[in-house]
Amino acid sequence: MSNTPLSEELKLRSGSVLKNRICKSAMNEAMATGDGRVVRQFEVLYRTWAEGGSGLLVTGNVMVDKRHANEPLAVAVEDERDMHLLELWARGAKSKGGQIWAQLNHPGKQSPKFLNGHPVAPSAVPLASDMFFPPRELTEEEILDIIERFANTASILEKAGFDGVQLHGAHGYLISQFLSPNHNKREDKWGGSLENRMRFVTEVYKAIRAKLGQNFAVGIKLNSSDFQKGGFTQEESIEVCKCLDELGIDMIEISGGSWENPVNRKGNLKESTKKREAYFLEFAEQLKENVSAPIMVTGGFRSQAAMEEAVNSGAVDVVGIARPLAVDPDLANKVLNGQGFVSTVQPITTGIKKIDQMAIMEISWYTDNIRRMGDGKSPKTKVRGIWSVIAVLFNFWKRGQTVKRVRA
Ligand SMILES: Cc1cc2nc3c(=O)[nH]c(=O)nc-3n(C[C@H](O)[C@H](O)[C@H](O)COP(=O)(O)O)c2cc1C
Structure with missing residues (x-):
């Protein structure tokens, strides 16, 4: 193994140790059954990623x-x-000494029409997209129920052998809906001031800790801001991180954007960002001055040089990688062996502008490769984007005889 800062261990506040500084960031596998049940392929997929050398795998x-x-x-x-399959999943992921954290999410109003006829949100503010029904405002009782659900899911996963959980506080889902003044118009203790808007995420955090204690890792993925006028700002994001830091969070992963504004997959970047590859490094530098929890940055890393530079800069403790690991599951080993690794992933295009602009294109291409790995096959990098969309839609149809719109 070469002498790279990425190979250093990282001791977490909860006491456990990450064997290196490379994390596979969350990517929805789209492999469960239509009603969300775990299948055997998760073990195969995560064993493949474990063998690839990453210190941490976030589901x-x-x-x-x-x-x-x-x-x-x-x-x-x-x-x-699904306890038995969850146990196998965790065992596969931990087979080479790395950790597995499950990313926990409630999408709030970002739950599409074909899955959900009655989405909920902090306030009844619709999204600017025909894909989603307008949401209903959550009652206080329902908010408390969702908080309890986060803790309940975490406790089942801990029992199955997962090392930790990561709260999905980014990309416009329920936690970020509560944080954003554009989406949270409540006038009770769950809305209004930043202190009130962050109550939901801090209560979720506290509920998990109350159930599982300090030895189970709890992290969060948070937007540096939501990049929307009148939305959640960088200053507010730092305040939320400071609060979670004081509460003892194990790691803060920085990301950005939402369904309405997907900056985490954008191509038009500033020159300085292009050089350093990752999108949120400047924010990480600012954040580092305000918190002592380890910071992970995800979005844009493609070369070993940029990953090392980010860690050497002191602003980043862990580099988060998503898309490159969907085509190169051995990425971490290659980087740690000092082969000057550079990922070859490129924006996925069909040549049809309308389709290329849709997130489904990019997501489908990667999801198709993730599914192949779950089936024990190698990723296919030469497939044209349009075929992945067709393959993924076919897979949804095949498994998804059970995908039903919920009209509870
Ligand atoms: C197929 C796919 C699925 C994703 N699913 C999730 C997810 O479930 N949770 C999440 O926080 N981010 C998700 N992301 C976003 C990634 O974690 C990451 O933030 C983004 O791809 C930018 O990082 P990258 O440049 O290394 O790919 C997904 C991305 C892709 C391509």
């Missing part, structure tokens, strides 16, 4: 309430019915 987002999913074929964990 695709796991729903805490199966009635509210963000995408078809996402996992939902509400009870112990």
